[in-house]
Amino acid sequence: MRVYLPCTLPALARVVTVGELGPAPLTGYAVTPALTEWYASGDTEELEYVALTEAARASLRMLAADRADGLDVAARRVVIAVDVPESDVSMGAELEERARVRLAAAVPLAEIAAAHVDDLSAVEDVEAAIAALPAADGGDDDARFVVDGAEANDLLWYATQEIPELVA
Template sequence: MRVYLPLTLATLRGADEAGEVPEHCERFTAEDESEEAEYAALMTAADASAEQLDGAGRRVVLVADVVEPAGAIPKKRWAAVHVDTDADADPDDDLAWYGIQEIPELIAGD
């Protein structure tokens, strides 16, 4: 099962340092495995990420493949991260895709 976790760059940094996303973090799942449903879940998570920001900032959605959607999600389950290209991005814009190996570069620029 794929889950979409709305984060900020700061919470992504904390999860990366801890090696997991804590179980209390909000998460969204797609209604089915269609591209449309997965995109809808991604954008819903992006909206939730925007609500976590104090003013300007970049929306961040971590994607993970899990067996159960509940509980902490270890780094080995992380599949990708989607992030706004800049802090002034339009909320209707798509997020850029990054591999999890690029997370250190993303959070270094925060």
């Protein structure tokens, strides 16, 4: 099963250094039965894009949390794609989002299928989205529009062997 795990560039650098993404449990996004039922007209590729987009939103929140903690992190969303046995994935009613899943174990670097990262041209939109998150969460429609604007930027695909160079 393909699972999309939200991340940041500093966290991805730790993956390269430590050799795994963790610690567990890890929250990710995947094509779940609930997502398939909700998005009845979509094919597998469209559903995977929805899961990737949900992970990118979670990455945006990770960036905002890092900034709130005083960390100077690049305003680029990161999503790590992994293929794991479905038996390693927990999903169900306790997970409030349709695509949200949990992995019970850390993911070794060797098992990462790819990384998806914002291009440098997206930084301005991602910065604006980070700044707008609190107001968007408070119900401000204009702020929600700004947050959604980050999604207008497609994430670039990086093969596993490109990850060390990406974070260098």
